[in-house]
Amino acid sequence: MDFELSPEVVAYRERVRRIVAAHHTPEAIRVQHETGTFNNPSLNRALAAEGLIERAVPGLGAGDPIELWVLFNEIEKAGSPVDALGVAVMIAGVVQHVGNERQKAELVPAVTSGEALICMGYSEPDVGSDLSALTTRAVRDGDEWVINGAKMWTTMAHEASWVILLARTDPDLPRHKGLTMFLIPMDTPGIRVDPVHTMATERTNATFYDDVRVGDDCVLGEVNGGWRVMSVALSFERGVMGGTNPGVPLLEHTAAWARRSGRLAEPAVREKLARVAIDNHVAALLTQRSAWIAASGGLPGLEGSMTKLFASESYQKASRWFQEMAGAEGLLQLEQPGAAADGWIEYDARHSPVTTIYGGTTEINKNNIAERHLGLPRARR
Amino acid sequence: MELAFSSDQRELLDAFEQFFANESGPAIVRRAEPLGHDDSLWHKVDAMEVWGSGASTSDLAVIAESAGRWIAPVPFVEHAVASPLIDGLGAGIATISLRPADADGVWRLVPAGAVADVVIGVDGADLVAVRSTPPGSGPLNHASAPLADRSARDGERTVLGPAADMAMLLARWKVLTAASLVGVASMSLELALKYVQERQQFGVPIGSFQAVQHGLADLPGLIDGARLLAHKAAGAIDRGADGLCNIALNEIDDPLALASMAFVFAGDVAAHATDRSLHFHGGYGFAEEYDIQLYYRRARGWALILGEPAAELLTLADRFWPAAASAQGSGH
Ligand SMILES: Cc1cc2nc3c(=O)[nH]c(=O)nc-3n(C[C@H](O)[C@H](O)[C@H](O)COP(=O)(O)OP(=O)(O)OC[C@H]3O[C@@H](n4cnc5c(N)ncnc54)[C@H](O)[C@@H]3O)c2cc1C
Numbered sequence: 001m002d003f004e005l006s007p008e009v010v011a012y013r014e015r016v017r018r019i020v021a022a023h024h025t026p027e028a029i030r031v032q033h034e035t036g037t038f039n040n041p042s043l044n045r046a047l048a049a050e051g052l053i054e055r056a057v058p059g060l061g062a063g064d065p066i067e068l069w070v071l072f073n074e075i076e077k078a079g080s081p082v083d084a085l086g087v088a089v090m091i092a093g094v095v096q097h098v099g100n101e102r103q104k105a106e107l108v109p110a111v112t113s114g115e116a117l118i119c120m121g122y123s124e125p126d127v128g129s130d131l132s133a134l135t136t137r138a139v140r141d142g143d144e145w146v147i148n149g150a151k152m153w154t155t156m157a158h159e160a161s162w163v164i165l166l167a168r169t170d171p172d173l174p175r176h177k178g179l180t181m182f183l184i185p186m187d188t189p190g191i192r193v194d195p196v197h198t199m200a201t202e203r204t205n206a207t208f209y210d211d212v213r214v215g216d217d218c219v220l221g222e223v224n225g226g227w228r229v230m231s232v233a234l235s236f237e238r239g240v241m242g243g244t245n246p247g248v249p250l251l252e253h254t255a256a257w258a259r260r261s262g263r264l265a266e267p268a269v270r271e272k273l274a275r276v277a278i279d280n281h282v283a284a285l286l287t288q289r290s291a292w293i294a295a296s297g298g299l300p301g302l303e304g305s306m307t308k309l310f311a312s313e314s315y316q317k318a319s320r321w322f323q324e325m326a327g328a329e330g331l332l333q334l335e336q337p338g339a340a341a342d343g344w345i346e347y348d349a350r351h352s353p354v355t356t357i358y359g360g361t362t363e364i365n366k367n368n369i370a371e372r373h374l375g376l377p378r379a380r381r
Numbered sequence: 382m383e384l385a386f387s388s389d390q391r392e393l394l395d396a397f398e399q400f401f402a403n404e405s406g407p408a409i410v411r412r413a414e415p416l417g418h419d420d421s422l423w424h425k426v427d428a429m430e431v432w433g434s435g436a437s438t439s440d441l442a443v444i445a446e447s448a449g450r451w452i453a454p455v456p457f458v459e460h461a462v463a464s465p466l467i468d469g470l471g472a473g474i475a476t477i478s479l480r481p482a483d484a485d486g487v488w489r490l491v492p493a494g495a496v497a498d499v500v501i502g503v504d505g506a507d508l509v510a511v512r513s514t515p516p517g518s519g520p521l522n523h524a525s526a527p528l529a530d531r532s533a534r535d536g537e538r539t540v541l542g543p544a545a546d547m548a549m550l551l552a553r554w555k556v557l558t559a560a561s562l563v564g565v566a567s568m569s570l571e572l573a574l575k576y577v578q579e580r581q582q583f584g585v586p587i588g589s590f591q592a593v594q595h596g597l598a599d600l601p602g603l604i605d606g607a608r609l610l611a612h613k614a615a616g617a618i619d620r621g622a623d624g625l626c627n628i629a630l631n632e633i634d635d636p637l638a639l640a641s642m643a644f645v646f647a648g649d650v651a652a653h654a655t656d657r658s659l660h661f662h663g664g665y666g667f668a669e670e671y672d673i674q675l676y677y678r679r680a681r682g683w684a685l686i687l688g689e690p691a692a693e694l695l696t697l698a699d700r701f702w703p704a705a706a707s708a709q710g711s712g713h
Contacts, residue, residue, distance in 0.1 A: 001439070001612040002383045066382070077631060245631060252629045255702060270698035271691050277628055277701055278642045282606040284631050285384075289609060292384040306602030313599070363595065370594035373601055374574055379591040 003288065009066055016074045019046050024080040032081065033334060036195075036203030037159060039084035039117065043075075048114030053085075057112060058093035058236040065240055065294035069287060072242035079249035082242030084117050084156050091118040091164055093236045095183065098221040098229055103183055110161060119160040119186075121151040121207060122230070128152075129364050131166070132176035132227070136209065138167040145169075145219075147182065147190075147212040153358070157193045157205040160186055164233075165209070166226050179226035182218050189213075200351040238294045239304025243359065244287040244311035247280045247318050250348045254322045257341035263325075272321045279314035286310060302373045305365040312355035312362065319348040384609065390443045397444050400429075401451035407672045413454035416518060417525040418496045423455045423474070432464045438553055438615040442560035446608070449564025452679050456493030456527065458557040462550055463501045466541055467510055473498030474515075477550050479687050481505075482533035492686055494529035495519035503544040504533040512537040524682020525675075552618060552640035558683055559611040559640075559647035563604060565683070566647070566654035569676045570600045573658035576673075580663075593661055600654050607647040614639035628701050641697045648684030655680040 005013070023043035032038050047053050055061035056071050063071075068089075076082050092111040095103050110116035127134045136149025147167055157163060163184050170178035184191070190212035196204045221229040255273055258264035264273075286307040293300035322345045323330040332339030333346050340346070356362040370376045386394060404422055413419040431444060441461045448457045456474055463475035476497035478488035482504040491500055495518055501510045513536030519529030574597070577588030587593050616622075617636040625634040633639060655677040659666035666673050687693065 001385065001387075001609070001616060003613050003616065004382060006382070077629075248629075248631045255628065259702070264702055267691070267695055270702065271694045274694040274698040274701065275645075277697070278610075278646050280631050281633055281642060282610055282646060285609040285613060286602065286606050288382075289384040289605070292382055295382075303605075306599075306605065309599050310602045310606060366595045366598035367591070369598040369601060370591075374594070374597060376574070376578070376594050376597075377586060377589040379589055379594050 003285070005066070005070075009070060012067055013070050013074060015050065016047075016052065016071055017078075019043070019050065019052070020075055020078045020080055022046065024075075024078050028080075033201055036197065036201050037156075038081035038202050039156065039159060040080055041114075043080060044085055044114035046114070047071075047085075048112060053089060053114055054112035056089050057096060057108070058090070059096045060093065060108065060112075065238060065291045069240040069291035072240065073245055073284070073287065076242045076245050077248045079253075084159070086237075086241040087120055087156065088116065088118050090233055090236050090241065091120075091162075094164075094229060094233045095220065097232055097236075099183070100217060102217055103220065107162060107183070116161040117156050117159050118162045118164060119154050119157040119205075119207075121154050121157075121163045121165040123151065123153045125150055125152045125206070129361055132179070134166060134168060134179070136165070136167045137171075138169050138180060138182065140169075141213075144213050144215055145182070147184075147209045147214065149209050151207045151209070153196070153204050154193070154207040155202075155204040157186065157207050158195065158203070162186060163191075163207065164220060166230065169226075170224055173224060176227045178224055180223050181220040181226040181229040182214060183220040184212065184214055184218050198354070200347070200354060202351075234301070235299055237304075238290050238300050239307050240287055240291045240294065243355070244283050244307055245280060246348070246352070246355065247276055247283065247311075247315045250315070250318055250322065250344065251276050251280060253341040253344035253348075254325075257326070257345070261340075269325055272325060276314075276318040276321070279310075279318065283307065283311040283314060302369060305360070305368050306373075308359065309362060309365050309369075312352075315348075315355055316352045319345070319352040323349040386443060390440060393440060394443050394447055397447035398450070400425075401447055401453050405448075405451040405453040405455075407675070410452050410454055410675055414525045415521050416495060416527050417454050418456070418493075418527045419454045420496075422453065423496075426453070426455050426457060427460075432461060436461070438556060438618045439612060441557055442611055442615045445557040445560040446564040446567075449561030450568040452565065452568075452675055454525075456496065458554060458561055459493040459497065461557055462553045463497075463499065466501055466550075467499050471498070471512065473512075475499040475501065475510075477547075477554060478502030478531065478533075479551065479554070481544070486532060486534040488531045488533050490520075490528045490686065491531045493527050494531045495527035497531075500531045500533075501541065501550065502533060503547050506544050508541045508544055508546045509533060510539045510541055511535075512539075522682060524679045524686075526679075526682050526686065528686070548637060549618070552614075552637050555640040555644035555687070556611055556614045556618060558687075559607065559614070559643040562647035562651040562680065562683060563608045563611055565676050565680050566600070566604045566607065566651040569651075569654045569658040569673060569680070570597065570604065572673050572676070573597055573661050576658075576662050576665075587661070596657050596661060600650075600657065603650045603653065607643070607650040610639070610646055611643040614643040626701055635700065638697060638700045641693050641700075644684075644687070645690050645693050645697070648680075648690060651680035651684065 055063040088111045138145045138147045165182045169180040190210045192208040194206045290300040290303045326340035329340040330345045334343035459476035463477045474497045476493040478491045499512045622634040659673045659677050665671045
């Protein structure tokens with residue numbers, strides 16, 4: 001095996017690293033934690049100014065899955081948020097792939113300039129893992145579609161310029177066949193966005209669609225082809241756009257704290273730090289493997305599931321160990337005097353639980369691996 | 382970049398898989414217990430002449446994984462590590478002592494010590510090779526491994542170099558043992574998959590129960606991760622990589638550090654995989670007759686022979702956070 005990055009990728013990584021370092025400032029972090037909006041507009045613009053977002057959009061730019069992995073891994077390792085930009089880049093790739101000319105002309109440049117975000121309206125109040133049961137309806141009325149329904153967890157809806165909305169267009173077809181993906185400007189009349197606050201400060205949203213009228217030009221891909229559009233999105237994501245190395249900034253914060261406080265000399269502390277360093281490295285290698293498979297023309301869907309399982313569970317383990325290790329000071333939050341690791345240990349302990357839930361829960365990933373990788377019979381549930 | 386075996390390595394793997402499947406089936410493994418060594422199998426392995434100076438650690442790791450999958454009762458890893466150093470010291474099995482000789486000049490619990498003709502290890506300030514008659518037996522142990530104490534003084538003794546030269550031998554041993562443990566884990570998963578699809582309870586294969594499926598579904602990612610790490614370490618040893626360890630950037634190229642990481646991780650994964658697999662065999666998993674118990678015992682035995690994992694982790698921490706000792710005195 002050869003893990004070496006080409007000199008071009010190494011140079012690209014240095015470029016990304018330099019830009020991230022310049023824009024992942026204490027001020028940016030403060031704003032994120034104050035507003036709950038985990039996005040860094042100045043970083044997005046700076047990456048765009050150097051052409052790096054355009055380069056990253058699958059099917060558009062010169063970048064390949066290796067670069068995509070490097071880009072998001074560098075942002076994530078620095079501790080800067082990845083999801084908002086990641087969704088925008090991924091959806092721009094989908095639009096580039098299956099969108100109509102107007103969608104391409106409007107959305108793609110808006111994303112590659114670092115200005116526009118896009119939110120994903122898949123989950124609903126009553127529908128999460130079993131997504132094909134969704135009930136948001138789009139009904140034909142003349143040459144328009146009339147959309148009614150509610151979506152839950154529409155992260156970034158309050159900042160996004162578009163939503164990609166999965167809605168039922170044909171209730172008579174088998175469940176996942178009667179769904180259509182719409183690409184809708186967020187300022188379309190009839191859309192309401194209500195904040196949903198989470199235990200990790202991060203804000204997401206409930207979104208409501210009340211007689212939202214859109215034309216055929218807002219259909220993304222084919223009518224009743226929404227499930228396929230969603231799998232295109234997933235195939236672009238491939239588990240390489242962040243989310244697999246949150247343990248890296250956590251370890252860095254914790255090791256720095258341990259050094260400052262003198263705790264770094266304790267064997268029990270050193271042992272845990274070393275264990276987390278190993279897990280972080282394994283998570284990176286598994287992610288690199290997905291990127292390599294994708295770059296070699298494969299579809300690392302199951303490898304992505306395995307990586308997500310390992311990365312999320314080891315991150316949760318690390319944040320629990322570190323909080324226990326820090327004791328009472330590990331309970332103190334960001335900017336509180338005396339907080340262990342300036343409050344990052346407490347923050348990660350609050351943030352890590354979501355990582356086995358969103359983006360496909362642990363159980364759904366295990367179902368997929370058991371059936372499609374291990375070849376076990378469809379489970380009795 | 383290539384994050385899978387090369388085509389040459391796939392051929393190598395196929396050849397050894399076929400060889401061990403024919404020559405080191407469970408009956409052979411059982412027959413070799415409790416010593417854990419089969420001399421006729423050893424001669425066949427030795428005849429394949431993979432030890433030559435050209436053998437890369439990466440290629441040897443491919444073979445070690447196969448040997449681990451078949452828990453072959455031969456000292457493949459030990460001989461692969463030790464034999465390049467004893468060119469000209471005569472034929473036979475060579476091994477290394479994982480610990481320095483004690484005050485009495487004895488290397489304790491040497492892997493393959495029961496059967497090796499030459500033992501290489503640290504005695505005081507030197508790395509030495511000692512040729513002496515192997516005892517042919519050793520203490521009964523968890524892994525049915527041919528462990529034995531060996532003298533560092535009695536026998537034909539050759540000084541090979543300073544004690545510090547042991548570090549790279551140990552690193553190679555850790556990487557190849559990690560690869561063997563990946564093999565143990567991957568075969569344990571296969572045994573589990575076979576069993577849970579055959580065994581029926583409540584009128585259906587137990588492998589259709591979600592609890593059973595979920596108990597197995599995190600294993601392939603762990604096994605793949607352990608294999609990737611072992612091969613990253615092997616590659617770093619072969620290239621004589623530059624010793625980089627940047628934890629903040631998660632960039633590690635240092636052969637010694639990667640070897641420790643691969644060893645600890647593979648040990649955990651093999652312990653976990655064999656544990657799950659044995660458990661989903663129900664009572665039969667505990668029965669002598671079923672193969673999973675052979676794997677369960679080796680998963681632990683092969684990893685713990687080096688010592689407690691915590692000690693390995695502390696050595697690793699010294700490499701990652703070297704200034705710690707002074708940090709303690711820095712007055713907080
Ligand atoms: C912070 C946050 C941000 C999010 N952002 C977005 C977003 O931008 N867009 C979007 O569309 N969605 C988003 N989501 C939604 C996310 O994708 C869902 O939460 C997730 O898919 C799980 O769905 P659910 O919450 O309805 O849980 P449920 O599906 O109700 O699951 C509850 C529990 O039951 C288990 N379970 C369910 N089915 C099975 C089964 N077959 N076998 C075994 N166990 C099962 C689950 O694993 C889980 O533990 C976000 C969620 C969060 C928390």
